[in-house]
Amino acid sequence: MSRYFTEDHEWIDVEGDIATVGITEYAQEQLGDIVFVELPAEGARFEKGDDAAVVESVKAASDVYSPISGEVVEANGALEDEPALVNSDAEEDGWFFKLRVGDASELEGLMNEAAYKKFVASL
Amino acid sequence: MSGNDDIAHIEEELPLQDLPLDAWHRAKGARMVGFAGYHMPIQYEGIMAEHSWTREHAGLFDVSHMGQIAFSGEGVDEALEHLLPSDIKGLKPCRQRYSMLLDEEGGILDDLMVSRLDGAAFDGAPIYMVVNGATKYDDIGWMIERLPDEVVMNHMDEQALLALQGPEAGDALAALIPETADLIFMQSGPFTWRGVPLWISRSGYTGEDGFEISVPAADVTLLADALCALPQVKPIGLGARDSLRLEAGLPLYGHDLTPAVSTIGADLGFAIQKRRREEGGFIGHARVMKELADGPxxxxxxxxxxxxxxxxxxxxxxxxxxxxxxxxxxxxxxxxxxxxxxxxxxxxxxxxxxxxxxxxxxxxxxxxxxxxxxxxxxxxxxx
Missing domain, CATH: 2.40.30.110 (Aminomethyltransferase beta-barrel domains)
Structure with missing residues (x-):
């Protein structure tokens, strides 16, 4: 399994043709207490960069973009009852949705963990 | 391009200023954001935790961005009754009132607190006003144009302002200044702590019991440290201040109140006492009377x-x-x-x-x- 990162602070785990998407530890820390997550419907199709989900902290709503093109195969229902899971476990149990990868070549432009760490350190 | 546009442009470009407690906030781990022209703490440990702490214990808020203004001079009560819809003449020493500045059409230019001082506080001025930070320079400009020459307005930007809010605020402040225990809501007075002159009112904007403390900027770090050394008190950021005031049903100027809306529609008619409604003589009176008669x-x-x-x-x-x-x-x-x-x-x-x-x-x-x-x-x- 490979993990990729975007400049919008999302992570993507790719296993076969399924990509799991969430927001990074850095992103949840910046957002603060998360009170609501709006997830995409199963079957929704996204182009790379489309608005795919919304994460709401006490203060503000933020868009989560689809980091690659694909079709939603599952959304993390646990976040509906417990949005704070994104705060407590952003990069594992706090995942947002799974995509069937539309175009694997789009992954090539994304960062690996070392590059993302460097990117965050530069902010 | 007009001259006014130039000024507006310059204001936008001005760098954010530091509050007297800037270094203190950063040392406490605050995340700082730009607000009302200042670097201000949005949160320390997190909005939810800070919100709950304030509802259960006592939170310390730095509200030094707000404008603190003292008024003195011949005819100050009459002059302020022209600018404010509230009863100023009937305001007793050491009492505070919620009021607002209205424009000619009755639109709300700002909401504010006005108090009658007592004794030597603020150089013996009789009236003290606290206005919103984002609007303070506009408020001062509006008032300068409309006050008679005899009335002197002193913008006390050398004063910091702290709010201590929560069910344990009374015990906490009494630990430093025992005499504050006698204050009740909207009462205020001069106090001394370690030789520092303070003006303290029992008021705030969270819906909880608490105090607002005007303190010389040179002494505010010492006072903030002494308060936060008490077991009941933690520093609280702007984020929780907003969620607390929203739960308390208190309007936020620039959002819930603007020049486009009126006092009666805003359900703030309580700020206009009976005599003022009947006698008028304040800017915006016609709108108030029309909406009292016909509804907003x-x-x-x-x-x-x-x-x-x-x-x-x-x-x-x-x-x-x-x-x-x-x-x-x-x-x-x-x-x-x-x-x-x-x-x-x-x-x-x-x-x-x-x-x-x-x-x-x-x-x-x-x-x-x-x-x-x-x-x-x-x-x-x-x-």
């Missing part, structure tokens, strides 16, 4: 939101297919445990329990007009 076109209301999705400022409010209003403040309410909002709704749809809908990202969510406050006020009204 729209009202500021509280909204309970169904489900978990917050409705935020700018969201449209509908009754069936018709837009009847707009959300002016909204978010998740930690003490309520659900999203709440404040908004302006046209009069026929503003009654308590009216079922409405709010559009959020293209979806309609159910909302009900609800009484405010959402969380009961716990002011200390009797000694």
């Amino acid at each position: 076109g729209a009202k500021r209301v509280g909204l309970k939101i169904e489900g978990r999705m917050p409705a935020r400022e700018g969201a449209s409010i509908y009754a069936g297919g018709m837009q009847v209003g707009e959300v002016t403040s909204g978010g998740f309410a930690p003490t309520v445990g659900a999203p709440i909002a404040m908004g302006w709704v046209s009069l026929p749809h503003s009654a308590i329990d009216t079922a409405l809908e709010i559009e959020v990202r293209g979806k309609r969510i159910a909302a009900t007009v609800a009484p405010m406050p959402f969380v009961p006020h716990r002011y200390r009204r009797k000694a």
